[in-house]
Amino acid sequence: MLAALIWDVDGTFAETERDGHRIAFNEAFEALGLAWRWDVPRYAELLRVTGGRERLLHDMASQPDAPADAAERSALAAALHAEKNRRYALIAASGRIPLRPGVARLLREATAAGLQHAIATTTSRVNLDALMRQHFGAVWPSLFAAVVCAEDAPVKKPDPQVYRMALDRLSLDPEEALAIEDSPNGLAAASAAGIATLVTRSLNFAGQPFEDALAVCDDLDSPAAPSSRLLGARSARVDVAQLGVWHGAWWRERLAA
Ligand code: XBP
Numbered sequence: 001m002l003a004a005l006i007w008d009v010d011g012t013f014a015e016t017e018r019d020g021h022r023i024a025f026n027e028a029f030e031a032l033g034l035a036w037r038w039d040v041p042r043y044a045e046l047l048r049v050t051g052g053r054e055r056l057l058h059d060m061a062s063q064p065d066a067p068a069d070a071a072e073r074s075a076l077a078a079a080l081h082a083e084k085n086r087r088y089a090l091i092a093a094s095g096r097i098p099l100r101p102g103v104a105r106l107l108r109e110a111t112a113a114g115l116q117h118a119i120a121t122t123t124s125r126v127n128l129d130a131l132m133r134q135h136f137g138a139v140w141p142s143l144f145a146a147v148v149c150a151e152d153a154p155v156k157k158p159d160p161q162v163y164r165m166a167l168d169r170l171s172l173d174p175e176e177a178l179a180i181e182d183s184p185n186g187l188a189a190a191s192a193a194g195i196a197t198l199v200t201r202s203l204n205f206a207g208q209p210f211e212d213a214l215a216v217c218d219d220l221d222s223p224a225a226p227s228s229r230l231l232g233a234r235s236a237r238v239d240v241a242q243l244g245v246w247h248g249a250w251w252r253e254r255l256a257a
């Protein structure tokens with residue numbers, strides 16, 4: 001029944017928020033002559049808002065020196081976002097954003113087991129390309145049967161649009177896919193599209209319970225615990241066989257209910 005893994009990118013493939021986006025936002029503030037800086041605790045709060053431009057606009061609402069006029073504010077957010085993305089691409093190309101443990105392994109194992117891969121991310125295409133090119137080379141799109149990013153799905157997570165579009169492009173039903181996410185907004189988006197979701201908690205969401213997930217782990221090479229509703233044993237790490245077992249049990253339980 002399981003035919004595809006649908007991967008989130010930020011926080012799931014890599015700690016891009018810690019190692020890339022936050023640093024690049026602060027560089028962009030400086031480059032545009034603004035005194036604003038996002039420290040780690042403030043950025044953790046701001047991650048509740050998905051989308052870099054949306055995050056900037058949200059923060060400007062509490063910045064006394066942000067433009068009062070809505071059109072000016074929007075233009076500033078667009079300029080800052082473009083500058084941030086330029087800087088993020090440089091950071092990614094420098095190799096300073098490693099893949100999280102187990103990501104390359106699970107991609108390989110799932111491909112060998114005959115599963116397809118897709119991407120469902122709220123990040124912009126340039127950022128996705130910068131990160132993936134660094135790790136998989138210019139041929140990276142050939143690894144994925146479908147790639148859906150911010151430009152394709154403008155209504156951002158927790159809205160399910162990005163996941164519905166990925167399923168559509170894969171020509172699959174929700175019960176044929178499994179999503180891999182790191183955040184509450186990501187889990188909500190995939191769940192609202194009807195997709196069972198493995199959560200690999202990123203740093204900003206460490207210790208959160210993610211009760212609606214199929215299974216939860218701290219990274220793909222660490223022990224994973226299935227949902228308490230599945231009554232299954234923990235696995236030593238995330239692998240394709242175990243995902244298939246949990247996924248089958250998840251859907252059997254739902255279809256029986
Ligand atoms: C990722 C995001 C993005 C990134 C920055 O969320 O919310 O906004 O923080 O990328 P998810 P952009 O992992 O749930 O997809 O600046 O390109 O928006």
Ligand code: MG
Binds near residue numbers: 011
């Ligand atoms: Mg994420």
